[in-house]
Amino acid sequence: MAVTIRDVARMAGVSVATVTRALSTPEVVRPTTRERVREVASSLGYHPNRAARGLITGRTGNIGLLVPDLANPFFPSIVKGVQARALEADHAVFLADTDEDPDAEAGLVRKLAKQVDGLVLCSPRMAEQELRAVAREVPMVLVYRRIAGVPSVTAEFLDGMRQALSHLVALGHRRIAYVAGPRSSWANRERVRSLRTVAKQAGVELVELGSVTPQFQGGVSVADRVLAAAVTAVIAYNDLVALGLLHRFAARGVAVPDDISVLGFDDIPLAAMVHPALTTVALPQGQAGQAGVDLLLDLLNKRDRAVRRELPTQLMVRGSTGSAR
Amino acid sequence: MAVTIRDVARMAGVSVATVTRALSTPEVVRPTTRERVREVASSLGYHPNRAARGLITGRTGNIGLLVPDLANPFFPSIVKGVQARALEADHAVFLADTDEDPDAEAGLVRKLAKQVDGLVLCSPRMAEQELRAVAREVPMVLVYRRIAGVPSVTAEFLDGMRQALSHLVALGHRRIAYVAGPRSSWANRERVRSLRTVAKQAGVELVELGSVTPQFQGGVSVADRVLAAAVTAVIAYNDLVALGLLHRFAARGVAVPDDISVLGFDDIPLAAMVHPALTTVALPQGQAGQAGVDLLLDLLNKRDRAVRRELPTQLMVRGSTGSAR
DNA sequence: TTGAAAGCGCTACCAA
DNA sequence: TTGGTAGCGCTTTCAA
Numbered sequence: 001m002a003v004t005i006r007d008v009a010r011m012a013g014v015s016v017a018t019v020t021r022a023l024s025t026p027e028v029v030r031p032t033t034r035e036r037v038r039e040v041a042s043s044l045g046y047h048p049n050r051a052a053r054g055l056i057t058g059r060t061g062n063i064g065l066l067v068p069d070l071a072n073p074f075f076p077s078i079v080k081g082v083q084a085r086a087l088e089a090d091h092a093v094f095l096a097d098t099d100e101d102p103d104a105e106a107g108l109v110r111k112l113a114k115q116v117d118g119l120v121l122c123s124p125r126m127a128e129q130e131l132r133a134v135a136r137e138v139p140m141v142l143v144y145r146r147i148a149g150v151p152s153v154t155a156e157f158l159d160g161m162r163q164a165l166s167h168l169v170a171l172g173h174r175r176i177a178y179v180a181g182p183r184s185s186w187a188n189r190e191r192v193r194s195l196r197t198v199a200k201q202a203g204v205e206l207v208e209l210g211s212v213t214p215q216f217q218g219g220v221s222v223a224d225r226v227l228a229a230a231v232t233a234v235i236a237y238n239d240l241v242a243l244g245l246l247h248r249f250a251a252r253g254v255a256v257p258d259d260i261s262v263l264g265f266d267d268i269p270l271a272a273m274v275h276p277a278l279t280t281v282a283l284p285q286g287q288a289g290q291a292g293v294d295l296l297l298d299l300l301n302k303r304d305r306a307v308r309r310e311l312p313t314q315l316m317v318r319g320s321t322g323s324a325r
Numbered sequence: 326m327a328v329t330i331r332d333v334a335r336m337a338g339v340s341v342a343t344v345t346r347a348l349s350t351p352e353v354v355r356p357t358t359r360e361r362v363r364e365v366a367s368s369l370g371y372h373p374n375r376a377a378r379g380l381i382t383g384r385t386g387n388i389g390l391l392v393p394d395l396a397n398p399f400f401p402s403i404v405k406g407v408q409a410r411a412l413e414a415d416h417a418v419f420l421a422d423t424d425e426d427p428d429a430e431a432g433l434v435r436k437l438a439k440q441v442d443g444l445v446l447c448s449p450r451m452a453e454q455e456l457r458a459v460a461r462e463v464p465m466v467l468v469y470r471r472i473a474g475v476p477s478v479t480a481e482f483l484d485g486m487r488q489a490l491s492h493l494v495a496l497g498h499r500r501i502a503y504v505a506g507p508r509s510s511w512a513n514r515e516r517v518r519s520l521r522t523v524a525k526q527a528g529v530e531l532v533e534l535g536s537v538t539p540q541f542q543g544g545v546s547v548a549d550r551v552l553a554a555a556v557t558a559v560i561a562y563n564d565l566v567a568l569g570l571l572h573r574f575a576a577r578g579v580a581v582p583d584d585i586s587v588l589g590f591d592d593i594p595l596a597a598m599v600h601p602a603l604t605t606v607a608l609p610q611g612q613a614g615q616a617g618v619d620l621l622l623d624l625l626n627k628r629d630r631a632v633r634r635e636l637p638t639q640l641m642v643r644g645s646t647g648s649a650r
Numbered sequence: 651t652t653g654a655a656a657g658c659g660c661t662a663c664c665a666a
Numbered sequence: 667t668t669g670g671t672a673g674c675g676c677t678t679t680c681a682a
Contacts, residue, residue: 002439004674004675004676005675005676005677006675014652014653015652015653015654016653016675016676016677017652017653017654017655017677017678018651018652018653020676020677020678021651021677024677028651028652029651029652030651030652033651033652047439048675048676048677049380049674049675049676050439051376051377051379051380051385051440051674051675051676052376052380052658052674052675052676052677053675053676053677054376054658054676055374055376055377055380055657055658055659055660055674055675055676055677056657056658056675056676056677056678057658057676057677057678058658060376062419062440065420070395070401070402070404070405070408071401071402071405071594073398073401075401076395076396076398076400076401077395077396079395079420079422080395080396080422080424083395083420083421083422084422084424087421087433092419092421092436092437092440093419093420093421094387094417094418094419094420095390095404095408095418095419095420096408096412096417096418097404097405097408097409099405099409108412111417112417114327114372114374114375115375115376115387115417216594216598243598244598246600247598247599247600250600251600269396269398269541270595270598273541273568273569273572273595273599274572274598274599274600275571275572275575275576275599275600329658329659329660330659330660330661331659339668339669340668340669340670341659341660341661341669341670342661342662342663342668342669342671343667343668343669345660345661345662346661346667346668349661353667353668354668355667355668358667358668373659373660373661374658374659374660376658376659376660377658377659377660377661377674378659378660378661379660379674380658380659380660380661380673380674380675380676381659381660381661381662381673381674382660382661382662382674383674
């Protein structure tokens with residue numbers, strides 16, 4: 001068995017209460033006692049049992065993190081950000097992957113909820129109503145989703161979309177396709193909304209193409225329809241879809257960017273690795289994860305700071321966009 | 326406060342002891358009592374507090390998972406496998422990312438160790454001796470690393486390498502480069518060893534090129550040296566390095582596979598998305614994660630099954646390899 | 651400034 | 667088959 005508070009108390013010749021104080025509220029213990037206790041504790045390698053402590057304080061020192069699909073390259077960086085920030089705050093992270101299943105999500109969330117002080121939900125798929133219900137039961141922060149009354153971290157989509165469209169317009173594009181993601185996705189709705197707004201302002205003709213799964217295959221499957229739409233540029237729901245487009249275009253001998261320009265969203269690591277490299281709107285990932293944890297910790301400590309953060313976006317111009325032919 | 330065992334006991338008109346039994350060892354409780362208790366419990370939404378239970382049983386129901394770098398696309402699938410299997414066994418997963426830092430690793434492992442029943446260490450970077458020390462303190466399983474006396478899950482590297490080399494030989498390649506990964510990496514040592522063995526058997530001339538960081542940039546940085554080595558094919562330490570090679574080759578106008586064939590290792594999702602798609606030796610990822618959890622659970626339940634599992638590998642032939650010119 | 655003791659929610663033992 | 671109760675390791679009163 002590991003060393004307990006009693007072992008320390010005995011060796012230091014004090015009561016267990018004094019040991020607790022020496023470690024948690026040092027200022028109320030006489031310096032000489034405090035030092036003796038601390039030395040014994042560290043010489044024995046004592047660390048308080050978190051479960052036992054949690055039983056009393058109601059705080060576990062753990063946070064729960066939920067992602068829809070870790071295999072989607074957008075998420076690992078967010079997870080890393082959460083991890084890093086949580087570690088600094090001496091919190092451990094429970095991870096759950098829902099496999100893009102909105103139904104499984106609710107169950108997992110509640111399961112997690114009971115073992116943690118709070119939750120960071122990354123781009124959750126579940127219904128707004130259900131989400132709101134959970135938010136009443138356990139402190140939580142949304143990342144890349146926004147719901148009235150629930151703290152969230154998102155990015156400035158409108159600005160990102162404006163950067164993207166201005167770039168294409170500057171290259172002479174006037175008729176542009178948008179490949180939409182899942183209709184149920186909050187992120188997709190945001191993107192569509194932003195895009196319509198800026199397209200109208202810029203006088204660009206927009207061709208919206210059906211909902212696809214937000215993955216490589218989604219892009220592959222819609223590529224031929226994009227070509228048939230007679231546009232000179234296409235904006236994809238996300239980078240994965242954009243990569244699917246590139247893949248199918250290459251297979252059909254369509255040159256990018258000479259025949260058609262392709263623009264993605266997210267800036268996943270892959271975007272810079274392919275040929276031609278993908279022009280894309282970079283959304284903060286690690287930073288979003290960190291901000292999520294920060295918000296959550298504030299919440300837990302009742303420091304009610306900004307309940308909603310919007311991080312900046314940045315267009316990354318690479319090889320997949322060029323002049324309209 | 327959440328509903329406790331006492332609430333259930335009171336409402337069901339039994340003692341707390343009976344409630345525990347009705348839920349954990351139903352067979353020792355009279356059916357009528359059992360049913361009454363269970364109905365009350367579920368109507369109240371009662372779930373035992375895991376921390377409190379752990380205090381007594383010594384089991385937390387949590388397992389710790391450690392990966393060197395979640396941003397490396399090889400790991401997310403493993404994590405998903407661990408997750409899925411752990412969930413089935415009603416265990417939660419603590420995740421830690423060490424950012425490829427062998428020193429941070431040891432600290433994180435020990436920190437995790439105190440909150441879990443056992444650990445799954447994924448391709449850990451730390452020294453063998455240290456690893457062995459930790460293994461004595463807490464049940465653990467290694468994934469993609471092997472150390473005498475510690476349970477592990479790996480893949481049949483030798484067989485995979487043989488498939489890869491036979492493929493290249495069949496295409497007429499006789500002089501082949503290998504781009505090595507980090508010298509300190511167990512996986513790299515295994516691959517070098519396998520490759521030398523099969524190369525000798527096949528009468529293939531091997532050109533070994535320096536150690537690179539196991540990432541995209543590593544491949545980019547060594548690409549020119551590969552070209553200077555006058556080989557007709559190159560095997561990279563992993564897919565990320567192979568992608569770096571492809572990228573630089575494309576930039577220099579070197580055609581793949583016409584001028585040179587490129588072969589990777591791992592079969593990360595990206596491998597199939599690039600153009601030309603990457604021929605690679607597929608290592609089980611999700612499956613390895615699942616097997617890791619299985620081994621760990623066996624260990625925890627003292628069912629001492631196979632202490633070492635080697636999963637099969639499979640060469641995925643794609644566009645990046647072709648006939649020697 | 652310190653110690654004694656109650657009790658967090660649960661399981662395991664012993665007795666009935 | 668059931669109930670009473672000790673006690674897991676810790677923090678937090680309350681008293682001294």
